[in-house]
Amino acid sequence: MIRIDPATCDYCGTCVGACPENCIEMGSHYIAIDYSICTECGICVYVCPLEAAQEEAREQG
Amino acid sequence: MTEQQWDVIIGGAGPGGSIAAEYCAAAGLRTLLLEKDRDIGVPVRCGEGVPQEGLAEFCEPDPNWIASTIDQVRIYSPDENYFRLAMPGAGYILHRRSFDYYLATRAVKAGARVETGVAVSGVLQEAGRVTGVELEQGGRQSKLSCRLLIAADGVESRIARWAGIHTALPLKDLDSCQQVTLQGPDFNPGRVDFYFGNRIAPGGYAWVFPKGENSANVGLGISGKASVRRKAQAYLQDFLEAHFPEASILSTTVGGIPLDGSLKCPYGNGIMVVGDAAHQPNPVTGAGIINAMIAGKLAAATAAKALEQGDTSANVLAAYGKAWHKRVGWEHALYYKVRLLMENLNDETYNSVTGKLSGVPEPQRNLRKVLLTVFRNQPGFVLDLVMGLFSGRSKEA
Numbered sequence: 001m002i003r004i005d006p007a008t009c010d011y012c013g014t015c016v017g018a019c020p021e022n023c024i025e026m027g028s029h030y031i032a033i034d035y036s037i038c039t040e041c042g043i044c045v046y047v048c049p050l051e052a053a054q055e056e057a058r059e060q061g
Numbered sequence: 062m063t064e065q066q067w068d069v070i071i072g073g074a075g076p077g078g079s080i081a082a083e084y085c086a087a088a089g090l091r092t093l094l095l096e097k098d099r100d101i102g103v104p105v106r107c108g109e110g111v112p113q114e115g116l117a118e119f120c121e122p123d124p125n126w127i128a129s130t131i132d133q134v135r136i137y138s139p140d141e142n143y144f145r146l147a148m149p150g151a152g153y154i155l156h157r158r159s160f161d162y163y164l165a166t167r168a169v170k171a172g173a174r175v176e177t178g179v180a181v182s183g184v185l186q187e188a189g190r191v192t193g194v195e196l197e198q199g200g201r202q203s204k205l206s207c208r209l210l211i212a213a214d215g216v217e218s219r220i221a222r223w224a225g226i227h228t229a230l231p232l233k234d235l236d237s238c239q240q241v242t243l244q245g246p247d248f249n250p251g252r253v254d255f256y257f258g259n260r261i262a263p264g265g266y267a268w269v270f271p272k273g274e275n276s277a278n279v280g281l282g283i284s285g286k287a288s289v290r291r292k293a294q295a296y297l298q299d300f301l302e303a304h305f306p307e308a309s310i311l312s313t314t315v316g317g318i319p320l321d322g323s324l325k326c327p328y329g330n331g332i333m334v335v336g337d338a339a340h341q342p343n344p345v346t347g348a349g350i351i352n353a354m355i356a357g358k359l360a361a362a363t364a365a366k367a368l369e370q371g372d373t374s375a376n377v378l379a380a381y382g383k384a385w386h387k388r389v390g391w392e393h394a395l396y397y398k399v400r401l402l403m404e405n406l407n408d409e410t411y412n413s414v415t416g417k418l419s420g421v422p423e424p425q426r427n428l429r430k431v432l433l434t435v436f437r438n439q440p441g442f443v444l445d446l447v448m449g450l451f452s453g454r455s456k457e458a
Contacts, residue, residue, distance in 0.1 A: 012315045049239045
């Protein structure tokens with residue numbers, strides 16, 4: 001699962017422009033992934049100039 | 062906001078949106094310009110450089126928003142050699158905070174209404190045609206109708222996508238950037254520096270843009286592909302440690318630049334897209350301010366005609382796409398091919414070209430000479446370029 005850390009994020013929108021599913025919602029100080037659409041392709045993780053978008057390991061079970 | 066019917070709603074008050082608003086309003090259209098941030102011009106996500114002749118089409122330079130006037134360029138190769146290009150009247154480094162504010166002020170003077178802190182959160186459509194927008198302001202939702210929508214909402218554009226225009230950028234066509242504004246060191250206020258090299262900024266370049274004598278925007282962009290392995294932030298840290306270890310950092314910004322040349326179809330039924338949202342920065346340099354302003358002006362001209370005819374279908378708005386292509390887009394298609402080839406140049410080629418250019422008498426150095434030297438040094442580059450252009454043409458045919 002991909003998470004965007006709001007403490008690291010600068011709300012630059014680079015990931016929003018790259019997301020092929022248009023599933024990242026962003027305001028001036030707000031960012032969220034719509035997990036019902038996200039395919040975990042990881043492009044947001046790749047393009048983020050910081051390290052705000054990170055792929056987290058799924059919980060086992 | 063009153064519930065009147067607007068002729069044109071524009072989402073995003075950067076240079077593209079504000080110019081579109083100004084020209085729409087000047088053409089007598091009831092124009093509403095919306096900005097999601099509470100301040101126009103903030104945050105700045107930009108190197109702030111503009112060419113002099115590009116700016117001259119729109120306004121006289123004003124000391125209130127000109128930080129530096131540029132007449133020299135230095136291009137550094139990976140081995141830290143450089144060659145200098147004298148370019149009298151080349152351009153300016155802006156104070157975007159003030160510049161964007163100034164452009165929005167002009168839009169208001171022309172008769173547009175500007176609202177800040179209002180985000181377009183959705184697009185209303187009827188029978189495949191854009192008829193208005195959903196808005197969010199301080200947590201409250203509302204709707205407004207319009208006859209025509211202009212999306213000028215930057216690299217993070219979602220407006221166009223909601224309207225059904227495909228704008229998602231693949232990794233290879235997106236540069237990932239970080240920039241700081243430094244204070245302290247001595248900078249030549251008339252000179253911009255570019256640094257190339259795969260260890261410095263793979264797939265892109267680093268820049269030093271002076272803002273007066275003791276301040277500069279120092280940043281770099283790397284290709285999305287390179288960003289998979291290492292972040293722009295890490296490359297910039299290295300660059301700052303190597304070049305400006307003692308400088309104070311007064312601001313830091315990050316962002317992405319679309320580098321595919323432009324959207325093939327920056328319009329739809331009832332909507333036009335301008336600026337970074339339409340991928341209109343130069344694919345080699347990443348420069349996008351003037352391009353966004355040109356697009357805003359062209360979109361406004363098409364808006365006026367379409368609304369006069371009472372037909373805002375994609376067929377009519379295609380005039381904007383054609384005008385953009387004729388004015389800038391065709392050239393961007395060539396720059397795009399050049400960029401793809403530049404990505405394959407190795408550090409040795411950059412070093413060798415720089416060495417050879419240093420031997421050319423300075424008055425004879427110009428962009429043509431630079432390209433010729435690259436071509437002579439790397440004959441395959443020419444062949445690839447020709448083949449690239451040819452294949453591009455045949456695909457479009």
